[in-house]
Amino acid sequence: MHDCIIIGAGVAGLGLGWQLADRGVDVLVLERDRAGAGASRAAAGMLAPTAELEFQEIELLELGRASLEMYPEFVDELETASGMDLDYRTEGTLVVAGDRDEGEALDRIYNYQRRLGLDVEKLSTEAVREREPALTPDLHRALACPSDHQIDPEQLIDALVEALDRAGGMLRESCAVQKVRCEDGQVRDIVTEDDEHLEADRVVVAAGAWTGQIDGIPSGILPHVRPVRGEMIATDLGDPPVCEHVVRAPHLTRPDVYMVPKSDGRLIIGATSEERGFDSRLTAGGIFELLWGSKRVLPALYDRHIQDMWTGFRPVTLDGEPVLGPTDIEGLWLATGHGRNGILLTPLTAYGLVDAILEDALPDVLEGFTPTGSLQ
Numbered sequence: 001m002h003d004c005i006i007i008g009a010g011v012a013g014l015g016l017g018w019q020l021a022d023r024g025v026d027v028l029v030l031e032r033d034r035a036g037a038g039a040s041r042a043a044a045g046m047l048a049p050t051a052e053l054e055f056q057e058i059e060l061l062e063l064g065r066a067s068l069e070m071y072p073e074f075v076d077e078l079e080t081a082s083g084m085d086l087d088y089r090t091e092g093t094l095v096v097a098g099d100r101d102e103g104e105a106l107d108r109i110y111n112y113q114r115r116l117g118l119d120v121e122k123l124s125t126e127a128v129r130e131r132e133p134a135l136t137p138d139l140h141r142a143l144a145c146p147s148d149h150q151i152d153p154e155q156l157i158d159a160l161v162e163a164l165d166r167a168g169g170m171l172r173e174s175c176a177v178q179k180v181r182c183e184d185g186q187v188r189d190i191v192t193e194d195d196e197h198l199e200a201d202r203v204v205v206a207a208g209a210w211t212g213q214i215d216g217i218p219s220g221i222l223p224h225v226r227p228v229r230g231e232m233i234a235t236d237l238g239d240p241p242v243c244e245h246v247v248r249a250p251h252l253t254r255p256d257v258y259m260v261p262k263s264d265g266r267l268i269i270g271a272t273s274e275e276r277g278f279d280s281r282l283t284a285g286g287i288f289e290l291l292w293g294s295k296r297v298l299p300a301l302y303d304r305h306i307q308d309m310w311t312g313f314r315p316v317t318l319d320g321e322p323v324l325g326p327t328d329i330e331g332l333w334l335a336t337g338h339g340r341n342g343i344l345l346t347p348l349t350a351y352g353l354v355d356a357i358l359e360d361a362l363p364d365v366l367e368g369f370t371p372t373g374s375l376q
Helices: 011-022 058-082 100-115 125-131 153-166 208-213 284-295 299-303 346-359 364-369
Strands: 002-007 027-030 093-097 121-123 141-145 170-172 177-183 186-192 200-205 225-236 246-249 257-261 266-270 306-317 323-326 332-336
Touching: 002 011, 011 027, 011 058, 011 153, 011 332, 011 346, 058 153, 058 346, 058 364, 093 100, 093 125, 100 141, 121 125, 125 141, 153 170, 186 200, 208 225, 208 306, 225 284, 257 284, 266 284, 284 299, 323 346, 323 364, 332 346, 346 364
Parallel strands: 002 027, 002 200, 027 170, 093 246, 200 332
Antiparallel strands: 093 141, 121 141, 177 186, 225 266, 225 306, 246 257, 257 266, 323 332
């Protein structure tokens, strides 16, 4: 019998598991594959609520900003707890437009950001190339978002696994959950694919894009979460590096492209957004779009060496918003549907839900994102 079982060892499940274990809770985290194998390790690690703002996403923006404010404390605590570095970087994000139409679209985003009081600065082509000389001189517009940060997802996952272990929590990889048994309005136990029955006072579903594959939970309790595939590329940064800031290049007719430099010498280029279920095969078209979109703003990428290519599956709900909190089933909690913001929302998911679970103190910023809107 455990105090809490968490289904899913992505950043949401591991972050919450670590915080619970650190407070003396008997926690078991179950993972169908290896820790972070779903969306978390596939991510680029951008913490960019300002640069990634889209129209009509005010609530999600505030959620992301609240989590970003927690990141310095979260990083300090996790680096101390794990003894590992997270490559947390604060250079900010540059958003660039490659032609006139994109420039006009960027102006509309800029005006929207300014109305919301966000920290954003409009730059001339000359000014943005002073910061990143390898950018093409053909740019039409640029924005600087200095409050946006980034982190290395691989190092984040490894640190969370280590911190969970040091705090006394348990992680079982290659252990898929088949069913959560619920009777009389409460959780009874968990059944694994090996027909092992595990009991806990609380169960947290943090299974990301695989949430819908868990049986046994009454209809209407779990949100509809689908996998939205993203294809990614890693190249070497070069010497000198082709860029030192995160560079984002929105495009009107093709997928947006972002380039994220890492301290280990990699440049992460992403990402497509495709409704192809759990098909993990790379496509020629997807890789072409990423290379075309990145080279048009950073021409020096032509000579960089490709190190890796991969796919990941963003867990996306019908309204594009995460679901965080208690359900109408006693003892059943959700931490899923983070979409493209899983890494960004890691501190808020961990800190917010640990307080909600242990102290019945749901943060105000989570109120609009809970399954029921109230604590049980």
